[in-house]
Amino acid sequence: MGEKVEPRTLPGFMELMPNEQILMNQMREKIQKSYEKFGFLPLDTPIIEMAEVLLAKAGGETEKQIYRFQKGENDLALRFDLTVPLAKYIAQYGNEISFPFRRYQIGKVYRGEKPQKGRFREFYQCDIDIIGDGELNIINDAEIPSVIYATIKELGFDKFTICINNRKILNGLYEFLNLKEQSVEIMRIIDKIEKIGKDNVIKELKNLNIQEEAIKTILDFISIEGTTDEKLKSLQTLQIENKLWNEGVTELTGVVKNIRLFGVPDENFKVDFTIARGLDYYTGTVYETFLNEYRSLGSVCSGGRYDNLAEFYTDRKLPGVGVSIGLTRLFYKLNEMNLMKVDRKSISDVLVISMLPDISESIKVATELRKAGINTEVYLNDKKVKAKFKYANKLNIPYVAIIGEEELQNQKVTIKDMESGEQEMLTLEEAIQKIRKVASPDVQIASQLHT
Amino acid sequence: MGEKVEPRTLPGFMELMPNEQILMNQMREKIQKSYEKFGFLPLDTPIIEMAEVLLAKAGGETEKQIYRFQKGENDLALRFDLTVPLAKYIAQYGNEISFPFRRYQIGKVYRGEKPQKGRFREFYQCDIDIIGDGELNIINDAEIPSVIYATIKELGFDKFTICINNRKILNGLYEFLNLKEQSVEIMRIIDKIEKIGKDNVIKELKNLNIQEEAIKTILDFISIEGTTDEKLKSLQTLQIENKLWNEGVTELTGVVKNIRLFGVPDENFKVDFTIARGLDYYTGTVYETFLNEYRSLGSVCSGGRYDNLAEFYTDRKLPGVGVSIGLTRLFYKLNEMNLMKVDRKSISDVLVISMLPDISESIKVATELRKAGINTEVYLNDKKVKAKFKYANKLNIPYVAIIGEEELQNQKVTIKDMESGEQEMLTLEEAIQKIRKVASPDVQIASQLHT
Numbered sequence: 001m002g003e004k005v006e007p008r009t010l011p012g013f014m015e016l017m018p019n020e021q022i023l024m025n026q027m028r029e030k031i032q033k034s035y036e037k038f039g040f041l042p043l044d045t046p047i048i049e050m051a052e053v054l055l056a057k058a059g060g061e062t063e064k065q066i067y068r069f070q071k072g073e074n075d076l077a078l079r080f081d082l083t084v085p086l087a088k089y090i091a092q093y094g095n096e097i098s099f100p101f102r103r104y105q106i107g108k109v110y111r112g113e114k115p116q117k118g119r120f121r122e123f124y125q126c127d128i129d130i131i132g133d134g135e136l137n138i139i140n141d142a143e144i145p146s147v148i149y150a151t152i153k154e155l156g157f158d159k160f161t162i163c164i165n166n167r168k169i170l171n172g173l174y175e176f177l178n179l180k181e182q183s184v185e186i187m188r189i190i191d192k193i194e195k196i197g198k199d200n201v202i203k204e205l206k207n208l209n210i211q212e213e214a215i216k217t218i219l220d221f222i223s224i225e226g227t228t229d230e231k232l233k234s235l236q237t238l239q240i241e242n243k244l245w246n247e248g249v250t251e252l253t254g255v256v257k258n259i260r261l262f263g264v265p266d267e268n269f270k271v272d273f274t275i276a277r278g279l280d281y282y283t284g285t286v287y288e289t290f291l292n293e294y295r296s297l298g299s300v301c302s303g304g305r306y307d308n309l310a311e312f313y314t315d316r317k318l319p320g321v322g323v324s325i326g327l328t329r330l331f332y333k334l335n336e337m338n339l340m341k342v343d344r345k346s347i348s349d350v351l352v353i354s355m356l357p358d359i360s361e362s363i364k365v366a367t368e369l370r371k372a373g374i375n376t377e378v379y380l381n382d383k384k385v386k387a388k389f390k391y392a393n394k395l396n397i398p399y400v401a402i403i404g405e406e407e408l409q410n411q412k413v414t415i416k417d418m419e420s421g422e423q424e425m426l427t428l429e430e431a432i433q434k435i436r437k438v439a440s441p442d443v444q445i446a447s448q449l450h451t
Numbered sequence: 452m453g454e455k456v457e458p459r460t461l462p463g464f465m466e467l468m469p470n471e472q473i474l475m476n477q478m479r480e481k482i483q484k485s486y487e488k489f490g491f492l493p494l495d496t497p498i499i500e501m502a503e504v505l506l507a508k509a510g511g512e513t514e515k516q517i518y519r520f521q522k523g524e525n526d527l528a529l530r531f532d533l534t535v536p537l538a539k540y541i542a543q544y545g546n547e548i549s550f551p552f553r554r555y556q557i558g559k560v561y562r563g564e565k566p567q568k569g570r571f572r573e574f575y576q577c578d579i580d581i582i583g584d585g586e587l588n589i590i591n592d593a594e595i596p597s598v599i600y601a602t603i604k605e606l607g608f609d610k611f612t613i614c615i616n617n618r619k620i621l622n623g624l625y626e627f628l629n630l631k632e633q634s635v636e637i638m639r640i641i642d643k644i645e646k647i648g649k650d651n652v653i654k655e656l657k658n659l660n661i662q663e664e665a666i667k668t669i670l671d672f673i674s675i676e677g678t679t680d681e682k683l684k685s686l687q688t689l690q691i692e693n694k695l696w697n698e699g700v701t702e703l704t705g706v707v708k709n710i711r712l713f714g715v716p717d718e719n720f721k722v723d724f725t726i727a728r729g730l731d732y733y734t735g736t737v738y739e740t741f742l743n744e745y746r747s748l749g750s751v752c753s754g755g756r757y758d759n760l761a762e763f764y765t766d767r768k769l770p771g772v773g774v775s776i777g778l779t780r781l782f783y784k785l786n787e788m789n790l791m792k793v794d795r796k797s798i799s800d801v802l803v804i805s806m807l808p809d810i811s812e813s814i815k816v817a818t819e820l821r822k823a824g825i826n827t828e829v830y831l832n833d834k835k836v837k838a839k840f841k842y843a844n845k846l847n848i849p850y851v852a853i854i855g856e857e858e859l860q861n862q863k864v865t866i867k868d869m870e871s872g873e874q875e876m877l878t879l880e881e882a883i884q885k886i887r888k889v890a891s892p893d894v895q896i897a898s899q900l901h902t
Contacts, residue, residue: 005507007542007764010499010525015540017547018492018554025493037821039799039828041469041846042476046573047498047559048461048518048529056456067499067527069520071563074461076518089466091458096468098845100832103469108498112522122497137832139810150821261811263818313458348490359590360712367714370488370601377490381551381588394549395492 012115013122014328019345019396024331026342027155028106031126031325034151035104038143040128043103045085047110051077053088056312065111078110082127082324083309090131091313099133100140106327118336120328129322131309136319138251141285141305142258144321148289148301149264151325156341159292160300162264163272166252167282167304169235170273172245173221177214186210187276190222222273228256231271248284255285283307287323297333301325345396348377350415350435353388355404362403365413365428369401372432392418399435463566464573465779470796470847475782477793478606479557482577482776485602486555489594491579494554496536498561502528504539507763516562529561533578533775534760541582542764550584551591557778569787571779580773582760587770589702592736592756593709595772599740599752600715602776607792610743611751613715614723617703618733618755620686621724623696624672628665637661638727641673673724679707682722699735706736734758738774748784752776796847799828801866801886804839806855813854816864816879820852823883843869850886 009015016024036042051068054077067078079085082105090097106126113119128147130140145162152160174183189204196204198219205215217238224234235249252271259269277286284305291297303323310318334340350369354362362378369376377397379388392400402414407425415431416423426434460466467475487493502519505528518529530536533556541548557577564570579598581591596613603611625634640655647655649670656666668689675685686700703722710720728737735756742748754774761769785791801820805813813829820827828848830839843851853865858876866882867874877885 004765005504005763007504007539007761008501009497009539009543010501010527013497013499015496017544018494021493021495024495036798037826039802039826041798042472043469044472044475045466046460046464048464048561048573050459050461053456053458067520067522069518069522071518071520076461088458088460092460093468098842102828110499122499132832135832139831143829143831261814263814310458312456314455347487347492351490363712363714375488375490377553378594380590380594381583381586391549 010121012113012120014120014332020335022345022347023335023340023342024327026344027331027340028124028126028327030154031151031327032104032106034154035126035128035147037150038102038128038147040102040104040147043086043089043105044107045079045082045089045105047078047108048076049079049085049088051075053313054079054084057084062111065113067110067112080111081109082107082125083129083322086127086129086131087310087318088313090318091310091316094133094314094316094318099131100136101131102128103131104128118329118332120332123326123328126325126327127322128324129309129320131318131320134317134319136321138254138284139258141251141321142255142262144285144303144323145259145269145287146262146264148287148323149268152289152301157291160268161290161292162269162301163275163288163290163299164252164255164259164269165272165275165286166248166255166284167276167286168244168248168284169252170248170276172242172248173218173240175244176240176242177217179210179214182208182210186218190218190274191276193222193274224273228266228269228271231273232256251284277302277304281306285321294333294337294339297330300330346398347375348395348397349374349438350376350399350401351388351392351395351397352376352378352401352403353385353392354379355385355402356408361408362401365401365403368428369432369435372436374432374435389418398438401431461572463564463571465571465783471786473796473798474786474791474793475778477795478782478791479575479577479778481605482602482778483555483557485605486577486579486598488601489553489579489598491553491555491598494537494540494556495558496530496533496540496556498529498559499527500530500536500539502526504764505530505535508535513562516564518561518563531562532560533558533576534580534773537578537580537582538761538769539764541769542761542767545584545765545767545769550582551587552582553579554582555579569780569783571783574777574779577776577778578773579775580760580771582769582771585768585770587772589705589735590709592702592772593706593713595736595754595774596710596720596738597713597715599738599774600719603740603752608742611719612741612743613720613752614726614739614741615703615706615710615720616723616726616737617699617706617735618727618737619695619699619735620703621699621727623693623699624669624691626695627691627693628668630661630665633659633661637669641669641725642727644673644725675724679717679720679722682724683707702735728753728755732757736772745784745788745790748781751781797849798826799846799848800825800889801827801850801852802839802843802846802848803827803829803852803854804836804843805830806836806853807859812859813852816852816854819879820883820886823887825883825886840869849889852882 062080066080069076108122109125110122112121115121148162174180189201193201202215221238224231232253275286275288282304286304287302288299289301290299301323305321307319308317309320352362352366366376366378398418400416400418407413412425412427413431414423414425415434513531517531520527559573560576561573563572566572599613625631640652644652653666671689675682683704726737726739733755737755738753739750740752741750752774756772758770759768760771803813803817817827817829849869851867851869858864863876863878864882865874865876866885
């Protein structure tokens with residue numbers, strides 16, 4: 001072979017070492033299983049769509065970031081989220097679908113952002129949405145946080161807060177204050193309060209020519225403190241007379257009541273009037289989720305209620321509510337901060353190493369171990385014994401099964417615990433029991449089914 | 452909203468209804484678990500790569516089918532298989548990887564083929580490969596069929612045949628007959644023997660100006676019949692004197708011996724001298740797998756041994772052996788022929804339906820069912836009871852849990868078996884036991900862990 005091409009991966013595209021990939025896959029599986037426990041149906045849409053279809057709604061920043069290209073006659077684009085494909089799917093197959101349509105989708109999406117540390121151009125989103133046909137009961141807005149709660153718990157975290165707000169409250173407030181036109185800019189300023197402080201927020205609001213009384217009302221609103229119930233009560237004291245506001249307060253109060261019914265403890269959710277979630281998409285309840293000890297990660301699970309999912313494709317009214325976990329970024333951050341809380345660090349539970357020139361006994365033992373539900377690799381290549389153990393170590397395989405002359409004659413197998421270094425010669429049945437104790441959940445299952 | 456965009460999916464891109472997606476996902480998970488049972492490590496490479504990197508080797512048909520496009524300064528392409536990304540990965544991270552490197556990858560690949568029934572432009576491949584650093588023991592070639600065997604069994608099939616050949620035997624034969632240059636064309640003709648018959652094969656070979664004696668040898672070779680051992684023995688009687696041929700015969704004989712050692716029954720594999728698997732890629736053992744009763748599906752799992760995985764990227768010698776399942780096409784065919792053999796037809800094991808205006812008891816019951824490992828959906832929207840049962844039916848949910856006045860007062864729940872139509876009022880614990888009996892493997896696990 002002549003000239004070599006330099007093997008390299010595009011910047012902004014995550015490519016993991018196998019030991020990291022094992023952790024990433026466990027996160028993905030935990031999220032999937034949690035979504036399925038609530039009866040969300042799987043969906044898998046193409047990564048490539050017609051640009052016209054995918055960009056029916058998009059504009060501005062999104063359109064600039066899109067991967068768009070010609071293939072033959074076709075103007076194509078890669079999906080940049082999982083919501084637009086869902087809208088397309090429901091508009092397309094609406095008559096075959098049963099409503100409410102509860103679906104999850106876990107898949108890669110593409111955004112040609114300026115690549116920087118922790119920002120990816122290809123990343124996994126893990127979405128759930130509940131879509132109604134014409135209408136969707138507000139109680140669905142209370143179920144979503146219970147799915148978030150179960151999922152984040154499943155990922156190994158206890159200290160997290162699902163922050164809830166309602167866009168109608170925000171829109172109603174600004175409508176009441178005759179500041180509807182400026183509301184986007186006001187919310188942008190308020191969003192900075194933690195960084196720049198209250199006084200600077202007041203200054204910037206004054207620069208927008210907002211009346212002092214209105215500023216006072218806005219600050220009173222975002223400064224509401226207390227327990228969830230106290231906060232809801234405080235909304236009354238602001239004396240906002242506005243239909244939208246009232247609707248929002250009623251919805252939020254109902255959602256909070258039902259969240260408790262769905263079993264989410266008070267320490268894991270709160271009402272937060274500063275949460276707005278973007279500008280024109282959400283129309284009611286909105287959610288953001290923070291790990292209490294790692295708020296710098298930003299929201300790990302966000303979403304909300306929207307009135308009309310597929311208006312660019314159909315006249316059919318399709319209200320919905322949903323949330324999304326940005327898995328790639330979350331994994332990247334947790335891994336970087338050494339916060340990954342997963343069960344297993346290897347695929348194989350045991351590596352079988354033969355001390356004999358004939359490898360047949362090792363293969364027989366491996367076949368039996370696999371039958372018992374244990375992930376088993378046989379070291380098949382001619383290497384020194386030391387190299388074989390080093391391989392087990394590098395792959396984090398917890399046990400090595402050694403087959404030598406003595407084991408063969410006694411029909412036993414020596415099991416070495418790679419962490420403690422201890423080893424003992426056991427019958428196959430004893431070995432299976434021993435390995436099962438620290439092995440994967442799957443193996444524990446097989447064990448249960450076996451006994 | 453004004454003008455609507457017609458929601459539609461590109462031709463050649465599979466998009467399933469949820470009930471089909473449930474089946475597809477089960478197939479994918481079974482394959483993944485089977486690969487992991489043999490200790491293959493997960494890998495997930497980007498779908499987009501630099502065109503220069505991805506096309507280092509490609510040419511001809513492949514290059515024409517590629518999705519290739521510019522984004523900013525970059526010349527990009529979508530992966531068309533999982534082997535080139537593997538080669539890139541190993542060349543790139545070779546010093547951090549432990550060899551032998553055993554990896555699986557399950558992911559979408561892209562080929563802009565002319566779309567036709569059963570042909571897809573976006574499809575899943577499920578690959579395993581074992582890569583050695585400098586060398587790779589031939590015994591790995593025997594382990595691969597044992598992985599194929601376990602995986603196809605896992606997919607629910609018993610009657611299938613893994614066909615095995617060795618490219619060195621083929622290349623040695625044509626070298627011996629001084630037909631090396633014409634070997635590609637000869638194999639193309641031989642490939643048609645089932646369709647056109649032996650006489651027409653002879654005629655076409657004569658048209659290539661091949662000597663009668665050589666034609667006789669070729670026909671004797673491909674006509675070898677008998678058991679696997681008889682076939683291997685018959686190779687001797689052909690009196691081919693060629694180094695490559697001899698190497699191939701030795702390898703194939705060794706592989707057959709070891710396949711048995713790996714526990715693959717004789718009825719599930721055979722030596723087949725007509726298997727060639729393409730032209731320049733494979734260098735030793737080659738595999739194809741057929742479902743005996745559905746040979747028209749073509750090979751469902753194919754692959755082989757190659758001398759040098761990453762020669763376009765590195766001087767490092769990286770021999771390997773692997774196989775691939777074309778999942779999308781296999782699912783499409785099995786589904787079309789009604790041959791899907793999977794355990795579950797729904798995500799939810801039970802749908803909770805409230806007969807009361809207050810839904811709180813239903814939510815409490817659902818939370819308990821989920822704690823017991825049962826996938827549970829609560830019907831949250833205001834519909835007539837009939838519509839709720841219809842929903843359960845359409846989603847193939849096996850049980851409905853009904854909460855009415857009587858159930859509430861007795862602290863019980865009525866469980867309706869949606870297939871038999873039978874229903875009985877049970878305590879929650881009894882209900883859990885009943886649902887577990889037909890529910891998903893996960894639930895059975897939870898049941899085992901519970902008792």
